[in-house]
Amino acid sequence: TFDVLVVGGGPAGAASAIYAARKGISTGVVAERFGGQVLDTMAIENFISVRHTEGPQLATALEQHVKDYAVDVMDLQVATKLVPADEPGGLATVELASGATVSARTVVLSTGARWRQMGVPGEEEYRNKGVTYCPHCDGPLFKGKRVAVIGGGNSGIEAAIDLAGVVAHVTVIEFDDKLRADEVLQRKLRSLDNVDVILSALTTEVKGNGDQVTGLVYTDRTTDESHEVALDGIFVQIGLLPNTEWLDGTVELSSRGEIVIDDRGATSAPGVFAAGDCTTVPYKQIVIAMGAGATAALSAFDHLIRTPVG
Numbered sequence: 168t169f170d171v172l173v174v175g176g177g178p179a180g181a182a183s184a185i186y187a188a189r190k191g192i193s194t195g196v197v198a199e200r201f202g203g204q205v206l207d208t209m210a211i212e213n214f215i216s217v218r219h220t221e222g223p224q225l226a227t228a229l230e231q232h233v234k235d236y237a238v239d240v241m242d243l244q245v246a247t248k249l250v251p252a253d254e255p256g257g258l259a260t261v262e263l264a265s266g267a268t269v270s271a272r273t274v275v276l277s278t279g280a281r282w283r284q285m286g287v288p289g290e291e292e293y294r295n296k297g298v299t300y301c302p303h304c305d306g307p308l309f310k311g312k313r314v315a316v317i318g319g320g321n322s323g324i325e326a327a328i329d330l331a332g333v334v335a336h337v338t339v340i341e342f343d344d345k346l347r348a349d350e351v352l353q354r355k356l357r358s359l360d361n362v363d364v365i366l367s368a369l370t371t372e373v374k375g376n377g378d379q380v381t382g383l384v385y386t387d388r389t390t391d392e393s394h395e396v397a398l399d400g401i402f403v404q405i406g407l408l409p410n411t412e413w414l415d416g417t418v419e420l421s422s423r424g425e426i427v428i429d430d431r432g433a434t435s436a437p438g439v440f441a442a443g444d445c446t447t448v449p450y451k452q453i454v455i456a457m458g459a460g461a462t463a464a465l466s467a468f469d470h471l472i473r474t475p476v477g
């Protein structure tokens with residue numbers, strides 16, 4: 168039994184574990200893949216005070232920092248079920264795919280999220296070679312170049328507006344026959360002279376030269392004709408999927424499947440806290456996930472000192 172059990176070993180989970188362990192309370196971490204999305208990232212240039220790092224390097228640093236403390240790290244373990252405590256001060260349990268059950272007085276959920284992919288040929292091959300999912304992270308890499316944004320919802324149009332100020336030209340590609348973003352964003356988009364919008368377009372292929380993206384192919388759904396657009400980068404903005412399917416029915420989730428938290432990181436279940444990309448936090452970034460992880464751990468500690476053992 169742990170005082171704090173952290174589920175997830177990305178930036179949020181690592182920060183949570185360190186903050187909890189520094190309170191001298193027993194702390195465990197269950198992680199499917201320690202490091203999280205950071206492992207899939209190349210250059211990171213917005214982790215404040217570290218001017219440049221690479222994903223695998225930051226993931227190793229996260230793990231080393233956690234291991235400086237008496238934290239029980241259970242790596243390569245998938246949580247499949249959470250049963251919150253049935254009375255104040257009682258124990259929550261987390262079931263693992265291995266069949267084991269771990270109990271804890273408080274739980275911090277930090278299972279992160281994954282980007283929805285287009286699922287077309289070339290997307291995987293050119294990931295981080297022009298295909299990207301994060302305008303905040305990778306926008307500056309395409310300074311002065313031509314890019315596409317796939318998706319005309321709020322995140323796609325926000326990305327297009329953001330990128331238009333950095334890159335030479337943006338082509339927005341939307342499957343539907345209209346953009347779905349808020350009108351105020353669409354108005355802003357229309358005011359920019361280096362943005363084109365292509366509607367009713369199904370992206371069918373990412374093209375490249377072996378090293379880098381060179382363009383994409385789409386089918387015009389009104390004529391069934393295929394067209395190619397020459398590009399240096401493709402920002403895929405068709406949704407971020409929180410890794411919360413296993414929590415359905417135990418803690419309140421938003422319509423997007425994000426764990427609903429308050430500003431202390433508390434969920435709808437007493438003694439269960441959450442942090443990072445799996446939550447309703449407005450922006451999904453490493454520095455933000457780490458701050459949220461620290462908040463959730465401090466809230467878990469506060470809960471422990473105020474709740475008599477049941």
Ligand code: FAD
Nearest residue numbers: 175176177178179199200203204246279304443444452453
């Ligand atoms: P994650 O990093 O997603 O970690 C989730 C953890 O939970 C992982 O350990 C995972 O294995 C584990 N997990 C999931 N489900 C379960 C389960 N059921 N049981 C047990 N464990 C589970 N942000 C930046 O600030 N700067 C960048 O330059 C940047 N570049 C990026 C590039 C790419 C390609 C990607 C994909 C993301 C990038 N991001 C960047 C975003 C950043 O990586 C995330 O915001 C951050 O990693 C979120 O941290 P997290 O701890 O909330 O979740």
